[in-house]
Amino acid sequence: MPSEVVYQMMHFELSEEHKLIRQTAREFADQVLLPGVIERDEEARFPFEEVRQLAELGFMGMMVSPEYGGAGLDTLSYVLAMEEIARVDAATSVVMSVNNSLVCWPIETYGTEEQKRRYLPRLASGEIWGAFCLSEPEAGSDASNQHTTAVREGDYYILNGTKNWITNGETASVYIVFAQTNRELGHRGISAFIVEKGWPGFTIGKKEKKLGIRASDTTSLHFEDVRVPVENRLGAEGMGFKIAMSTLDGGRIGIAAQALGIAQGAFERALAYARERKAFGQPIANLQAIQFKLADMATEIEAARLLTYKAAWVKDQGRPYTKEAAMAKLYASRVAVKTALEAIQIHGGYGYVQEYHVERMLRDAKITEIYEGTSEIQRLVIARQLLRELGG
């Protein structure tokens, strides 16, 4: 029962290591990410130097075992770091999130020893980073409707198809690509492959012009008779959909943390502004209309934080976490959008202009309700888990 899980974690105290990880991420965000965040957003410029520095500190392979060059940390550490990075720069945080949750994790979980040795050290050190390629023009929420195909020919699979909305699409070096290996089997006929940039027939489409997280690169990808060696299949043939869904379960904890960070960042700016801005002869923070907003924002952020940390904790205990991850993402993403909107309202006209950051935070927040499973999909996931728990 859920209550048992709650009672066992009721100390709510972070370890000294967790606190130091959070402090390090916060200092990095304030010192390195904040100074150029507005310009990177405006110019849709990828944070190459910032990602290099993040990698140097170990943030690009946080949960990868030290044996493969990672920091060997738990999910809670990852959540704390994601929250702090996203509090300042959501676009950079998604580069980090995709590499950690959607690329390193499935390779370490489902990869062969040879695949782990070949890819993880470079991915975890941030020398290169990866992309997760599931969505297609006609397969978004309906992810099992894969049109990309991989046909076995001897020691190779021949990959054909198009992928859409791929984060790190242009800048990644390693791509986890899902494709149908047996259409008759439906989602049980999907397999996963590790594809490298530069292989003949693999081309990168145009970079999308986005509402938010503009500094991260999102592209389509095209595969035309790309020869993928059999040893680059991730997991068994037909296991792809399971790999994709389990990977997204963990990814959702990362996106929940990203949403939480955006909400926290917007809230901190709104609170500071409310204490400084004077109207009717006093700081607007003294006005009940503003106080009610601040109180609601802080309460909802705290609730989102508890859901997110709990999902991370459940995963770290080795228990099933599909429902907790979906709940955390569903709620935290809503809170991010709502908090950013209210932060703009508290700022008034200043909130509507670039230099006060909160307009960007609203634009960045919206994607958290869409990617790695829309809010509607999260509700489906939660409901199915609830019914399954009841034997339905």
Place this chain on the structure above:
Amino acid sequence: MKIAVCIAHVPDTATRVRIGSDGRSIDPTGVTYVLNPYDEFAVEEAIATREKWGGEVVAFCIGGPDTEPTIRKVLAMGADRAVRIEGDTEDTLVAARWLAEAIREEAPDIVFVGKETVSFNGAAMAAALGELLGWPNASIVVRLELDGQKAIYEREVEGGKEVGQIMLPCVISCQRGLNNPRLPKLPDIMKAKQKPIAVRRPAAVEAGVETVRLELPPPKKGCRFVNSAEELVRLLHEEAGVI
């Protein structure tokens, strides 16, 4: 090269300080403690020195077990081990005696300290340690070169800079500009758990300084806007009395 670095666990400058009920100390409720910001330059210089010359970095900190998160941060940044001196004093000379006693046993080639603590702003530790250890010292250093025998330092002085040379072993107090302190790497945060922190009980030393009373600075007066240069001149003359 054996390198010593002295660190302090101080209230974060972003913390709103309240005076405690005794009127002589701050109320620690809700106060966040951090590594003294100037000590970050000292720690960075110590680690960079070891990286260049090899050897060992030993961190020294006065305080109770509550200072250990700050010590662990320094170990995560790269110090090899630490000595925590179990004590509490607001007298710089007492602190210097405790530190000198512990440092002498380690016989380092060089000691780094921050320019000052942001809690007491005494800025006297380098001189006091130098005197007690019998070693030369240089304060408020913004550039440093070592050659194994001597230290060539640069420091800011009124209207210019001063370049000097002292023999090792010596004590250097570090000022902003000397370096860019590193953030700890994530794997090093975990490794820091395994690094030793020795606890040392210092000799009894009579304090020569006692805080009688703490007061908060008066609140800032509001800014006044004036409409003309003539009005400004009149106010500066008649009200402020500065011209």
